[in-house]
Amino acid sequence: MKPTRVHILVWFLAALTFYTEANEKKYPDNIFGSAENYDIVKSAQEVTAFRVTPPHLAHDPDSVDFEKLSGSDDLKHYKVGEPLKVDAATLTELRKLILDPKIDDPDSAKGCLPVWGVRLDFVTPKKTVSIYLCYQCYILAAAEGQKFVGGGDFDPAYDQLAAIAKRLFPNDKDIQNMRATLGR
Numbered sequence: 292m293k294p295t296r297v298h299i300l301v302w303f304l305a306a307l308t309f310y311t312e313a314n315e316k317k318y319p320d321n322i323f324g325s326a327e328n329y330d331i332v333k334s335a336q337e338v339t340a341f342r343v344t345p346p347h348l349a350h351d352p353d354s355v356d357f358e359k360l361s362g363s364d365d366l367k368h369y370k371v372g373e374p375l376k377v378d379a380a381t382l383t384e385l386r387k388l389i390l391d392p393k394i395d396d397p398d399s400a401k402g403c404l405p406v407w408g409v410r411l412d413f414v415t416p417k418k419t420v421s422i423y424l425c426y427q428c429y430i431l432a433a434a435e436g437q438k439f440v441g442g443g444d445f446d447p448a449y450d451q452l453a454a455i456a457k458r459l460f461p462n463d464k465d466i467q468n469m470r471a472t473l474g475r
Contacts, residue, residue: 324440
């Protein structure tokens with residue numbers, strides 16, 4: 292029997308479904324470093340937000356020394372703002388976005404070095420998992436202490452995550468000046 296367009300379409304959809312399901316199963320390890328970290332983000336009752344800024348960006352964005360920001364020890368160069376408790380409604384909104392495997396494209400690769408703007412600490416008695424967000428290149432990363440353990444992109448969720456950051460940090464000029472993606 293000769294394959295018809297319908298057969299080819301069915302095969303394509305089956306392959307796409309398998310590929311999507313396989314990527315969704317890898318999502319906890321790829322983004323959060325482990326299923327345990329994913330579960331912490333999913334269940335932590337205490338979440339704290341921090342504004343994080345590289346000292347190089349404090350006054351002159353053109354003076355960023357990307358060599359100092361690259362590598363596993365780049366977090367020590369960041370200034371960390373005052374802790375801000377995340378309210379229950381915002382936490383629900385954050386979880387819906389961050390835990391959704393559809394926000395990440397595991398096949399994309401970005402050539403930029405992230406400049407973290409917001410840190411979210413998901414705290415349990417056992418462990419804290421930090422999620423760092425770069426609003427310049429739409430990258431998120433999970434960290435345990437000062438060590439990155441996973442990460443990915445959040446392009447489809449940028450507008451919602453930017454709106455949350457604007458609500459959390461209403462007096463931060465840089466956060467308030469973040470642009471909408473205009474349907475990017």
